[in-house]
Amino acid sequence: MRVSQLFTKTSKTAPGDEISKNAQLLIRAGFIHKEMAGVYTYLPLGKRVLDKIIQVIREEMNRVGGNEVSLTALQPKDTWEASGRWSDEVMDVWFKTRLANGAELGLAPTHEEPLTKLMKSFISSHKDLPVYPYQFQIKFRNELRSKSGLMRGREFWMKDLYSFSRSEDEHNEFYQRMSDAYDMVYRRLGIGDITYKTFASGGSFSKYSHEFQTVSDVGEDTIYIHEGRRLAINEEVYNDEVLADLNLNRDELIEKRAVEVGNIFTLGTRFSDAFDLNYTDENGDSKRVFMGSYGIGPSRLMGLLAEHFADDKGLVWPKNVAPYRVYLVSIGENGSREADRLYDELTREGIEVIYDDRDERPGRKFADAELMGIPYRLIVSDRLVESGQLEIVDRSSGEQRLLTAPEVLAILR
Incomplete structure (x- = not known):
């Protein structure tokens, strides 16, 4: 979606x-x-x-x-x-x-x-x-x-x-x-x-x-x-x-x-x-x-x-009842192209993903992801595309990690 x-x-x-x-x-x-x-x-x-x-x-x-x-x-x-x-x-x-x-x-x-x-x-x-x-x-x-x-x-x-x-x-x-x-x-x-x-x-x-x-x-x-x-x-x-x-x-x-x-x-x-x-x-x-x-x-x-x-930022759903497993956020022109490709890949893998493809400030996208309580937030930006990495954030713990695409897929599967 x-x-x-x-x-x-x-x-x-x-x-x-x-x-x-x-x-x-x-x-x-x-x-x-x-x-x-x-x-x-x-x-x-x-x-x-x-x-x-x-x-x-x-x-x-x-x-x-x-x-x-x-x-x-x-x-x-x-x-x-x-x-x-x-x-x-x-x-x-x-x-x-x-x-x-x-x-x-x-x-x-x-x-x-x-x-x-x-x-x-x-x-x-x-x-x-x-x-x-x-x-x-x-x-x-x-x-x-x-x-x-x-x-x-x-x-x-x-x-x-x-x-x-x-x-x-x-x-x-x-x-x-x-x-x-x-x-x-x-x-x-x-x-x-x-x-x-x-x-x-x-x-x-x-x-x-x-x-x-x-x-x-x-x-x-x-x-x-x-x-x-x-x-x-x-x-x-x-x-x-x-x-x-x-x-x-x-x-x-x-x-x-x-x-x-x-x-x-x-x-x-x-x-x-x-x-x-x-x-x-x-x-x-x-x-x-x-x-x-x-x-x-x-x-x-x-x-x-x-x-x-729930916490002070919004909902925090258990993984097995969350509406989607991951909230995909694109930032920048290259980030958007890579996010489009990643969205298709996640969908093919059967991973439930909601993709924030709006022309909005990153802060607004992050706030909505937290309010909705989606278990993982996955960020694709121009800077991350250059380094070959993705940023994944755990909604429950707040833990942030920089990982490669295969490493992210291993977590989300």
Whole structure:
């Protein structure tokens, strides 16, 4: 991608009503555009980051046997009345509307009901189980507070997987596999060391659920961490009973602020009861399907990564989710000719490169590279062309090196 072909531009300022650091930086760097509180458009650079985060999650979901689907956002009233969750008094985040004929619809805030209803067409025998459908989809929730940028939106991206098992034991085995898969996602995104499996309320489904909480000063949750066991307790269930269940003492735990980046729930037969989802076992007996749900918000993760790794110059993306691996800067007439040739070579090698070919001051180009958070900046100038060298700068460490083209390629491959 050439910067001259990119319609977006960087800015020194963010909207005055945007108070979250992640959204301020992402807007200034040209990654997102704010439509209204809690609602953002993903621009070309931001879409590339979001897609890469989604791909990391997709690979781990496929690794545990997930089947990717795409469910509808528009939901009929009767589907949700079957579970009792159409009422605003039961679930108060609905966006609802009507068809021209007066029929009520809602924009799905989650998908337990429609997917359970769907699976009645595909599950009848023990041979049909277990099965693990999942999707990436935009969700809609009428949040009262949307002041945390991408970390709390009214319209946001969610990965939701639902497990359909023959028994609680079979479910529990998969539940642990999903916990391990989530750990792998966070490690791959560079936040594994500060993300903790956290005991939280199971609501009406089970005694406990588990959240994955990433330690951050901007977090809305308070958790209590046992570093040695790599687990935590959410403040909402921090009491003597839970401590006893986990064989923990208060003086072993450290209080921290954190951002919830995922959750896993045991649903049991809550929804299979509501939709009469059964299977026939090996003996010909009818049994209820046992369910679980597992959520990760890719857009929330994008906001967290933007905020967590940023410095005073701008964004600093982990290499595997950065929109491009290298920001190529040309300076001078000979530098531009060599940069053109190098851009073609990097592209042929399959290296993701954004080439700043604008007629701009070098300082402006450098500042934009730093604001965008591209892992490497590669400088080609008249002086460097004469010496047969290139200057490569590591965005994270700031390290600058003068290298030959083959040496640079070896780093970027």
